[in-house]
Amino acid sequence: MAVHEIRRFENSERFWHITGAATFIVLAVSGLGLYARELSWLTVLTGGPYLSKWVHFLAGLVFALCQVMNFLQWRRDCSGWTEADGDWLRKSGGYLWSTHDDVPEQGRFNTGQKLMFWSTSLESLGLFATGIVLWVPFVFPKGIASLSLLLHAFFGVTLIMLIVIHVYLATAANPGTFRAMWTGRVSAGWARYHHARWWKDVSRP
């Protein structure tokens, strides 16, 4: 273990995020398997088309709960828009153009993470609402049911795309980041590099 280790995530934070991530994988696989006939072969991973329907439904309920908890535990850290956030966005966080050195110092979550938080939260809400409609479509007006079919597919696909970006940024793109969620701890160097403002806060005696 390195000398300077900082606790980044509480156990409860990790529990809800990791459970949510696991159910998301199940949801993405079973959801794509139930999405179109060409992808039906994916349902072998979740027990065939019929069981996938139930797996998707039940995993969806667990995921909804996880996302509610994630929202509640991180909404304060992910709220607030400052000049620094605009600056971060203009410089693409140093990921595409500009370099890391130009990017303003970040708090506990950087601007990109905040945007990820809000977009995934809203999409999860949309997926939950439309998913409930799809489970019992006959109690809703026809227009709402068919719109839900469309929106559920749209939200699902875009959420998968967002999570692909999220996973990339948390693993290959930024070494040491996956450990933050997996063990709850980060090195001081990582903290200072990625979240300098937060690092100053937590390392202050």
Add this chain to the structure above:
Amino acid sequence: MDVSRRGFLKLAGAVSAGSALGGLSMARPIHAYAKDLPTKGAKEVPTLCPYCAVGCGQIAHVRDGKLVNLEGDASHPISRGRLCSKGAATYQMTVNDLRLTKVKYRAPGASEWQEKPYDWALQEVAKRFKATRDATFVEKDGDALVNRCDGIAWIGSAVTDNEECYLFAKLARSAGVVSLEHQARL
């Protein structure tokens, strides 16, 4: 856990190839419903609809002594395969969960049904039919010889076929029953 550079490249390549294929294969649904008929290999028995006096032709599909299907006989000169709603329902005369398969007996004055053996029921019907017939048989009305039985009325069932109806009518008339009717005339 840090993903190795080589591992990440491999994974990324596989996922993008897989999803590109998923987008390409916009296959149209192919029809795959061709199946054998449920009546395949069943014996076709021509018969007549029991319900009314038109006598539409029917074909009963029988397999291993069991009725598997029943529909109109397209070669029948009267009906040419057509059946009304009652005739089309002839199948469920035989194959029906609601059909009684045991004799139910309710004694005079009783409110409960009891199950009885078939032989007992047949004997009892014969006995009481004979007793009623003997008790109410009228030989003469005034001077006229009538030989009729006023104490019995007889109604034929619609689930009996033409030949059975003939025998029932014979039996009823030989006993002097005058009030003889059949469901198809009601």
Add this chain to the structure above:
Amino acid sequence: MPKLAMFVDVTKCVGCRACTVACKQWNKLPMDKTHFTGSYQNLPDLTPTTYRLVTFKEEPFGGSVSWHLLSHSCFHCNDAPCVKACPVPGAMTQSADKGYVAVDRKKCIGCKYCVTACPWGIPKYESSSETVGKCTFCAERVENNLTTACAKSCPTGAIAFGERDGLLAAAKKRVEASKKIFPKAQIYGPGAYGGKGTNVFYLLKEEPSFYGLPLEPTASAALGFWKDVIRPLTGWGIGATVIGALIHYLAKGPADYEEKGEGHGRS
């Protein structure tokens, strides 16, 4: 094999319900409990175990009452929206040559996409079996060169079964003759979906709305947008995201905080 169709001529229908009974009998469907609703109609709507139903509508007619009967089941649309929506291979299928639409209840998983997709509300979901039931055009019979059960039993010939082109021509002739008695007589079905049409069509005595049928039945735009626009883009969208990450990784590489950090290495 040419396209097959059924043509229902409501001017010939006498409401005997032989078609519904023959349908139940051939498909070995259990009974549905009926309740008296003040009409001669048996059930208010199709059910998962009633694929065909005659609707009875009573209207005052010259001091008396006239019956408007409509023996209806699935319309077997060309390019059917239910088939488009179905996510299970082989569950809801359309015959490529004969044109009918059939559901295989052994493969159906009860996702109810088709229930949402159908503009007529024909497929009905059965919660006990978690499947959807609807008219199958007597697929086994049709594939073995037999007529459908309902068309075979119809005593008045109101339900005609045969090749689509021939029936369409017969229907056009019949509608001209019917107009003399029923001025609003019209053919319903072949013009649906902007001309793609259905394989079961009707000669109606009145406007479609009179029978509770939509005047311009269309597959919902949402379904089309999902299946024709978003679905083809899905693979490319997810693929592009992954490839984007890949390119980024190759071009920019992983962020290396060690140089900027305090010198504490990765654990």
